[in-house]
Amino acid sequence: MKAHGRAWKFGNDINTDEIIPARYLNTSDPGELALHCMEDADPDFMKKAKAGDIIVAGKNFGCGSSREHAPISIKAAKISCVIAHSFARIFYRNSINIGLPIIESEEASVDIEQGDEIAVDFDSGIIKNITKNKEYAAKPFPPFMQDIIVKGGLMAKIKAEIAQ
Amino acid sequence: MGMTITEKILAAHAGEEFVEPGELIEARVDLLLGNDITAPIAIKEFKELGINTVFDNEKIALIPDHFTPNKDIKSAEQVKMLRDFAHKFSITHFYDVGRVGVEHALLPELGLVRPGMCIIGADSHTCTYGAFGAFSTGVGSTDMAAAMATGKAWFKVPESIKFIVHGTLQPYVSAKDIILHIIGDVGVDGALYRSMEFVGDTIAELSMEGRMTMANMAIEAGAKNGIFAPDGKTVEYIKSRTNLPYTLYYSDDNAHYAEVREYDATTIEPTVAFPHLPENTKPAREAHIPIDQVVIGSCTNGRIEDLRIAAKILKGHKVHKHVRLLIIPATQEVYKKALQEGLIDIFIEAEAAVSLPTCGPCLGGHMGILAEGERCVATTNRNFVGRMGHPKSEVYLAGPAVAAASAISGKIVHPDELH
Ligand code: SF4
Numbered sequence: 243m244k245a246h247g248r249a250w251k252f253g254n255d256i257n258t259d260e261i262i263p264a265r266y267l268n269t270s271d272p273g274e275l276a277l278h279c280m281e282d283a284d285p286d287f288m289k290k291a292k293a294g295d296i297i298v299a300g301k302n303f304g305c306g307s308s309r310e311h312a313p314i315s316i317k318a319a320k321i322s323c324v325i326a327h328s329f330a331r332i333f334y335r336n337s338i339n340i341g342l343p344i345i346e347s348e349e350a351s352v353d354i355e356q357g358d359e360i361a362v363d364f365d366s367g368i369i370k371n372i373t374k375n376k377e378y379a380a381k382p383f384p385p386f387m388q389d390i391i392v393k394g395g396l397m398a399k400i401k402a403e404i405a406q
Numbered sequence: 407m408g409m410t411i412t413e414k415i416l417a418a419h420a421g422e423e424f425v426e427p428g429e430l431i432e433a434r435v436d437l438l439l440g441n442d443i444t445a446p447i448a449i450k451e452f453k454e455l456g457i458n459t460v461f462d463n464e465k466i467a468l469i470p471d472h473f474t475p476n477k478d479i480k481s482a483e484q485v486k487m488l489r490d491f492a493h494k495f496s497i498t499h500f501y502d503v504g505r506v507g508v509e510h511a512l513l514p515e516l517g518l519v520r521p522g523m524c525i526i527g528a529d530s531h532t533c534t535y536g537a538f539g540a541f542s543t544g545v546g547s548t549d550m551a552a553a554m555a556t557g558k559a560w561f562k563v564p565e566s567i568k569f570i571v572h573g574t575l576q577p578y579v580s581a582k583d584i585i586l587h588i589i590g591d592v593g594v595d596g597a598l599y600r601s602m603e604f605v606g607d608t609i610a611e612l613s614m615e616g617r618m619t620m621a622n623m624a625i626e627a628g629a630k631n632g633i634f635a636p637d638g639k640t641v642e643y644i645k646s647r648t649n650l651p652y653t654l655y656y657s658d659d660n661a662h663y664a665e666v667r668e669y670d671a672t673t674i675e676p677t678v679a680f681p682h683l684p685e686n687t688k689p690a691r692e693a694h695i696p697i698d699q700v701v702i703g704s705c706t707n708g709r710i711e712d713l714r715i716a717a718k719i720l721k722g723h724k725v726h727k728h729v730r731l732l733i734i735p736a737t738q739e740v741y742k743k744a745l746q747e748g749l750i751d752i753f754i755e756a757e758a759a760v761s762l763p764t765c766g767p768c769l770g771g772h773m774g775i776l777a778e779g780e781r782c783v784a785t786t787n788r789n790f791v792g793r794m795g796h797p798k799s800e801v802y803l804a805g806p807a808v809a810a811a812s813a814i815s816g817k818i819v820h821p822d823e824l825h
Pocket residue numbers: 472508509510529531704705706764765768769786787
């Protein structure tokens with residue numbers, strides 16, 4: 243599995259309210275949530291970001307509530323991957339469970355600059371900075387985790403297994 | 407290299423000889439739980455799978471404790487979903503009003519929590535069961551739905567931090583004060599992703615109730631789980647509750663810890679966490695804040711030991727005329743014991759209101775909501791903005807001794823200030 247796009251940089255402790263403000267939680271429709279993705283961190287984010295782009299953040303990304311709406315909005319906004327120094331625990335779980343690719347690398351989080359062209363290979367855990375011609379090594383997901391993301395989330399994976 | 411107790415339990419449930427921090431694993435779960443807020447979402451997701459059996463009807467606990475007895479029509483509908491699901495799938499551990507108690511107090515009483523187990527719950531305070539030398543952690547509703555179908559959950563193996571506490575506790579200082587003191591020290595993200603392992607002679611002296619109080623609040627430091635090595639007290643408790651087998655795991659001497667922190671228990675004071683974060687701690691003696699309400703209860707401090715501490719202080723006193731004191735035994739068993747030991751008499755004599763077991767005001771659900779500007783001392787675990795009612799109300803977290811003493815004096819005090 244791979245991701246490829248331009249980097250959008252964010253700081254430390256980006257919380258779930260900034261990712262998808264509570265005022266939009268009267269729906270769980272992914273398309274509607276996507277319209278407000280990252281709105282309280284960068285109001286113009288959805289005007290600027292393109293399909294495939296990558297969010298690069300600092301420490302503790304996704305802290306705050308356990309709302310699954312946060313990773314759902316990022317995934318529905320067609321962001322191909324979130325790279326962060328670290329993720330808040332429940333956000334991390336929820337991302338994997340709903341099929342949003344995420345990867346942790348302190349080096350990538352610090353070194354990547356706004357607008358850099360980035361390619362992530364989840365099999366090897368290699369994050370390539372094409373603009374800077376550099377590579378950062380992250381720990382690759384084991385096959386079963388990749389399987390969850392490839393299949394579109396935990397429930398989709400289980401559905402597929404049951405169907406077999 | 408050796409492994410910690412958490413690493414060993416996770417390895418055993420993943421079918422591995424060895425796991426290390428950062429590794430992602432898929433593990434068998436021995437017990438999973440949900441409540442009347444989180445289980446309905448999981449039930450909906452489970453139903454979409456279109457399967458007609460759960461992985462094991464004896465390993466799922468459905469505990470309607472938050473808005474029960476049903477506070478309104480919406481909460482009644484939620485509980486009905488649990489009841490219907492439990493009936494349809496022959497779920498053994500569904501407990502309705504009259505049998506139910508606050509989930510994290512009830513499951514240990516029922517003997518459902520045993521050393522060496524791997525437990526997940528769609529409730530963040532599922533970490534309570536670490537008191538028994540089990541691995542337990544809070545998850546989302548999707549995790550619960552998936553585990554109901556497969557009996558499995560995935561985990562990232564956490565790094566561990568060792569918290570060594572030694573020395574004898576001062577009078578009126580309890581497990582709650584130790585954990586508030588630790589959270590005040592490391593902060594609300596001080597143990598993010600990590601396992602908090604509690605050791606030392608002070609910890610060994612704690613009762614199972616005290617250990618549950620501490621493990622319960624591991625999440626308030628951002629931790630994945632809190633854990634205690636099982637000992638004679640653990641085994642005695644388990645044997646009095648169940649005949650089912652269990653496994654005792656211990657950290658190796660050469661296990662790796664990301665951090666080791668030491669505390670001198672003799673210096674820990676009765677402690678209060680000021681609004682609006684559990685890390686805003688101060689000695690109760692320096693607080694002296696006038697209050698309107700006191701709540702003694704919850705999965706943190708609603709057990710018999712907590713009620714005994716409160717009764718000892720309240721005996722022969724009256725609750726201050728400007729204060730409402732609510733006492734909520736966490737389970738029916740706690741309620742009954744309190745009745746038999748004469749504690750309920752003491753509470754009623756003191757002019758406290760005693761309620762049936764429920765989460766109630768702990769999450770601002772019902773049975774004691776605060777008005778604008780009101781202040782409450784609570785033996786609960788969270789004091790976020792609006793947690794017990796109006797966004798401009800305030801919650802001060804404390805142990806049962808400070809809570810009882812404050813109810814008498816009308817302001818937050820150290821219990822020895824009553825004399
Ligand atoms: S008592 Fe409070 S913290 Fe405990 S389970 Fe109930 S609502 Fe949650």
